Amino acid sequence: MQAIRFNKVCFSYETEKPDAADAPFAENSSIEEGFALREVDFSVGEGEFVAVLGHNGSGKSTLARLIDGLLTPTGGEITVLGLDASEPKNLFEIRRQVGIVFQNPDNQTVASIVEDDVAFGPENIGVDREEIGDRITFALNAVGMSAYRHSTPTRLSGGQKQRIAIAGALALKPKILILDESTAMLDPLGRKEVMDVVLRLNKEEKMTVLLITHFPEEAMLADRAIVMHAGEIVLQGEPKAVLSDEARLREYSLALPHAYQLCRALSAGGLTVEDCMDEEALADEIVRKLSASSGAQLEIPAMEKPLIPAKDGGQAVIAENVSHVYNPKSPFETYALNGATLTVDSGAFFGIIGYTGSGKSTFVQHLNALLKLPTAEKHYRPKRKKGEEVPVRLTVAGYDLTDKKTDFRSLRKNVGMVFQYPEYQLFAETVFDDVAFGLRNFSEHSLSREETEQAVREALEMVGLQYTAVKDRSPFELSGGQKRRVAIAGVLVSRPQILVLDEPAAGLDPQGKAEIMQLLHKVHSEWCKTVIVVSHDMDEISEHCTEAAAFGGGRVLAQGTPQEVFSSMEQVREMGLDTPFTAKLTFALRRRGLEIASDLTRADLVKAILLYAKKNGAGIGCNGGGIHG
Amino acid sequence: MADVSFGQYYPTKSFAHKLDPRIKLLFLITYIVAIFLATTFWGLGVCAVALLFCVIFSRVPIGKLLKSVKGVLFLLLFTAVLNVFFYSPKEGETALWSWQFLHIYSGGLIAAGFLIARLFLLVMGSSLLTLTTTPVALTDGLESLLTPLKWIKVPVHDIALIMSIALRFIPILTDETSRIMNAQKARGADFETGGLFKRMQAIVPVLIPLLISAFRRADELGDAMDARCYAGSKTRTKYKKLRFAWRDLVASIFGLAMLAGVIVLKIMLPGII
Numbered sequence: 093m094q095a096i097r098f099n100k101v102c103f104s105y106e107t108e109k110p111d112a113a114d115a116p117f118a119e120n121s122s123i124e125e126g127f128a129l130r131e132v133d134f135s136v137g138e139g140e141f142v143a144v145l146g147h148n149g150s151g152k153s154t155l156a157r158l159i160d161g162l163l164t165p166t167g168g169e170i171t172v173l174g175l176d177a178s179e180p181k182n183l184f185e186i187r188r189q190v191g192i193v194f195q196n197p198d199n200q201t202v203a204s205i206v207e208d209d210v211a212f213g214p215e216n217i218g219v220d221r222e223e224i225g226d227r228i229t230f231a232l233n234a235v236g237m238s239a240y241r242h243s244t245p246t247r248l249s250g251g252q253k254q255r256i257a258i259a260g261a262l263a264l265k266p267k268i269l270i271l272d273e274s275t276a277m278l279d280p281l282g283r284k285e286v287m288d289v290v291l292r293l294n295k296e297e298k299m300t301v302l303l304i305t306h307f308p309e310e311a312m313l314a315d316r317a318i319v320m321h322a323g324e325i326v327l328q329g330e331p332k333a334v335l336s337d338e339a340r341l342r343e344y345s346l347a348l349p350h351a352y353q354l355c356r357a358l359s360a361g362g363l364t365v366e367d368c369m370d371e372e373a374l375a376d377e378i379v380r381k382l383s384a385s386s387g388a389q390l391e392i393p394a395m396e397k398p399l400i401p402a403k404d405g406g407q408a409v410i411a412e413n414v415s416h417v418y419n420p421k422s423p424f425e426t427y428a429l430n431g432a433t434l435t436v437d438s439g440a441f442f443g444i445i446g447y448t449g450s451g452k453s454t455f456v457q458h459l460n461a462l463l464k465l466p467t468a469e470k471h472y473r474p475k476r477k478k479g480e481e482v483p484v485r486l487t488v489a490g491y492d493l494t495d496k497k498t499d500f501r502s503l504r505k506n507v508g509m510v511f512q513y514p515e516y517q518l519f520a521e522t523v524f525d526d527v528a529f530g531l532r533n534f535s536e537h538s539l540s541r542e543e544t545e546q547a548v549r550e551a552l553e554m555v556g557l558q559y560t561a562v563k564d565r566s567p568f569e570l571s572g573g574q575k576r577r578v579a580i581a582g583v584l585v586s587r588p589q590i591l592v593l594d595e596p597a598a599g600l601d602p603q604g605k606a607e608i609m610q611l612l613h614k615v616h617s618e619w620c621k622t623v624i625v626v627s628h629d630m631d632e633i634s635e636h637c638t639e640a641a642a643f644g645g646g647r648v649l650a651q652g653t654p655q656e657v658f659s660s661m662e663q664v665r666e667m668g669l670d671t672p673f674t675a676k677l678t679f680a681l682r683r684r685g686l687e688i689a690s691d692l693t694r695a696d697l698v699k700a701i702l703l704y705a706k707k708n709g710a711g712i713g714c715n716g717g718g719i720h721g
Numbered sequence: 722m723a724d725v726s727f728g729q730y731y732p733t734k735s736f737a738h739k740l741d742p743r744i745k746l747l748f749l750i751t752y753i754v755a756i757f758l759a760t761t762f763w764g765l766g767v768c769a770v771a772l773l774f775c776v777i778f779s780r781v782p783i784g785k786l787l788k789s790v791k792g793v794l795f796l797l798l799f800t801a802v803l804n805v806f807f808y809s810p811k812e813g814e815t816a817l818w819s820w821q822f823l824h825i826y827s828g829g830l831i832a833a834g835f836l837i838a839r840l841f842l843l844v845m846g847s848s849l850l851t852l853t854t855t856p857v858a859l860t861d862g863l864e865s866l867l868t869p870l871k872w873i874k875v876p877v878h879d880i881a882l883i884m885s886i887a888l889r890f891i892p893i894l895t896d897e898t899s900r901i902m903n904a905q906k907a908r909g910a911d912f913e914t915g916g917l918f919k920r921m922q923a924i925v926p927v928l929i930p931l932l933i934s935a936f937r938r939a940d941e942l943g944d945a946m947d948a949r950c951y952a953g954s955k956t957r958t959k960y961k962k963l964r965f966a967w968r969d970l971v972a973s974i975f976g977l978a979m980l981a982g983v984i985v986l987k988i989m990l991p992g993i994i
Binding site for chain 1: 888945
């Protein structure tokens with residue numbers, strides 16, 4: 093029996109707004125036309141693990157909701173475990189057999205205590221009290237969260253919350269588990285926790301898994317991958333084959349996995365290697381192709397040393413021993429920052445990494461005095477006598493943030509701050525008013541209509557939106573990607589010297605991410621001298637930033653070029669962060685005895701390998717058709 | 722990450738914390754009844770001793786408890802002052818102090834003192850309940866105590882579920898509010914200065930995104946509940962059952978003893994009011 097079967101299934105959002113039910117960043121035209129799915133045919137076998145890829149708004153979330161009967165198809169047939177999903181009387185049984193884990197862990201927990209939340213499902217279907225207890229034990233065991241049975245979900249990490257959500261689904265003893273972008277809001281450690289649980293359930297419990305994701309690394313773990321585009325299934329097959337079809341992926345607004353990009357770059361340079369996700373296997377192949385023995389030195393051409401960013405010698409941020417305590421002197425006292433010390437040079441494109449709770453967000457909020465140092469508080473009185481005090485210093489864009497006499501309004505004008513999911517802060521009736529909000533707040537005199545118009549126009553054009561096309565529209569009518577651009581324009585409009593962004597690309601599909609990063613480079617070169625980006629995406633930091641710092645335990649653990657930061661790989665791993673593929677491969681090569689600098693960018697690593705190959709005549713010349721893209 | 726706690730709950734692992742919330746609620750009701758039955762300072766003394774025992778067995782710092790009184794201090798003093806001046810003297814009682822139409826009698830002072838003591842004990846007792854009981858436990862307790870109302874078709878279970886979901890989302894929405902406020906502050910919004918009208922205006926850029934977010938969350942939560950087979954309370958079972966333990970028996974006996982003491986004193990001694 094097939095676990096899930098779709099037969100010419102159509103679905104269109106007629107009255108509902110696409111944003112409400114589909115991905116919040118729906119950019120695609122198919123939704124605007126009303127169609128979310130067109131004649132979709134596919135099936136999932138029992139015990140199979142299928143990954144669904146596709147850009148935001150491609151219809152993949154609609155798929156999940158149709159299977160579970162949260163939406164009803166407008167045409168075609170859906171069969172789940174032999175039950176017709178369009179029969180209302182089957183709904184209850186289908187929902188019992190299909191567990192869904194959604195994107196936002198906070199919005200799917202009903203109770204304030206973990207075990208009560210896991211009990212919710214079994215309670216709903218009227219399971220006996222004793223058996224509910226057994227099911228909670230079983231479900232929490234299956235996700236490795238038994239120790240947290242009596243905890244409060246609010247206090248758990250994102251990964252732990254999602255594991256609780258999985259446990260909540262497992263307590264119904266389902267045969268099918270659907271993960272609807274369940275890892276999108278998690279940090280790398282949380283993603284790994286969730287994926288480990290999912291893989292184990294699939295392999296050991298023979299659970300049928302449908303994984304909807306943006307991460308090619310996750311899709312790679314599946315038995316089969318499906319790519320959706322404009323409400324249709326456009327590509328399916330083995331994940332490896334699907335994910336290496338660069339031309340078609342690009343056509344569907346998806347991207348090659350970072351690992352494959354590196355392999356392609358090597359092949360294009362003449363050293364043909366197979367596409368490979370695993371750095372160990374790839375390292376083996378490179379060593380074999382190079383016929384390099386231990387001790388071989390791989391160097392980058394001296395001419396092409398990494399580009400040093402234009403600096404003017406000044407510092408945008410100087411922080412020394414910055415600490416911050418939440419809920420001081422209460423049982424909930426926590427040190428979010430514990431003596432963080434960091435310098436950001438003026439002109440840098442600076443990356444900040446760190447696991448959730450490492451203190452990075454708290455630090456960033458100090459930069460424009462949303463959180464103030466105790467000495468900068470209004471009611472602060474210097475104490476006359478005190479023992480040894482650690483000197484605390486925090487200077488941002490020339491403003492001394494330890495001093496309460498500082499003009500904080502002027503500071504905030506000069507240090508722009510874009511929060512995570514900034515589109516959730518839009519509020520005005522028109523895009524124009526929303527963007528102008530900051531401008532009006534910060535201006536010393538009342539602005540003339542022309543001045544405001546010009547500033548708003550420039551800001552909107554900066555973020556790649558057409559002024560006349562969007563200015564009078566409600567920000568809530570826009571697509572997710574456009575909303576985010578409007579929100580960024582709302583910060584840029586007051587022309588800050590320093591722009592700070594917390595996870596600017598979170599929740600976007602690969603193409604959306606690339607576009608946002610491009611936009612930031614443009615902003616960096618034209619408007620804001622210094623850009624500081626907080627991110628979980630290590631490859632993003634590695635490819636885009638000139639400098640980076642890693643936070644952990646409320647301190648700065650490492651600072652330098654991104655490659656230098658990642659080169660202390662074990663340390664980075666310990667912090668619960670992933671490392672970019674380039675760093676992984678570099679280390680795999682070093683473990684094989686090759687001498688190679690540990691702090692190379694992807695382009696430099698490729699150059700170094702190719703240069704060695706050329707010198708030693710290895711692998712080059714015998715590449716039939718190895719050049720791609 | 723702002724405030725992890727909400728309400729007043731002060732976690733310790735004391736005797737009082739481990740009590741069944743139903744017993745605590747019933748104990749509080751008994752305590753309130755006792756306070757209103759008491760008509761002498763002796764009677765209130767019994768209640769005060771009972772409260773003292775409760776505080777000791779809850780291991781909540783007395784400062785925390787007194788803080789709760791601070792909030793209603795003005796109200797307390799205001800009623801006391803009114804009582805002093807509106808006291809109707811007994812026959813033959815002479816005023817201690819007079820000024821135009823204002824008179825102070827010793828009886829008035831005693832009555833005011835009694836009232837203050839009464840309200841003080843009342844506030845302290847109720848605060849002790851919220852300090853030692855999580856809102857979730859309180860909801861469970863209330864639901865269980867209100868079960869008889871099901872006979873007259875009050876949807877007790879659904880109300881309890883609504884309450885517990887509301888409690889669950891309070892910290893999330895508090896967090897979200899501070900996030901949105903921060904984001905607007907970063908765009909130059911000012912929530913701290915200006916007159917009432919200006920401040921009300923300043924709140925709009927916070928309120929609208931907050932409302933939109935609350936609706937979005939409600940939407941997603943609804944889907945998540947549907948997906949987990951929620952279909953109203955008809956077929957539902959309940960995992961957590963509150964259980965009566967030896968502690969609860971001790972507390973019940975203690976509560977009844979307090980009530981009995983107050984009643985005995987009421988019969989034996991003449992009342993102040």
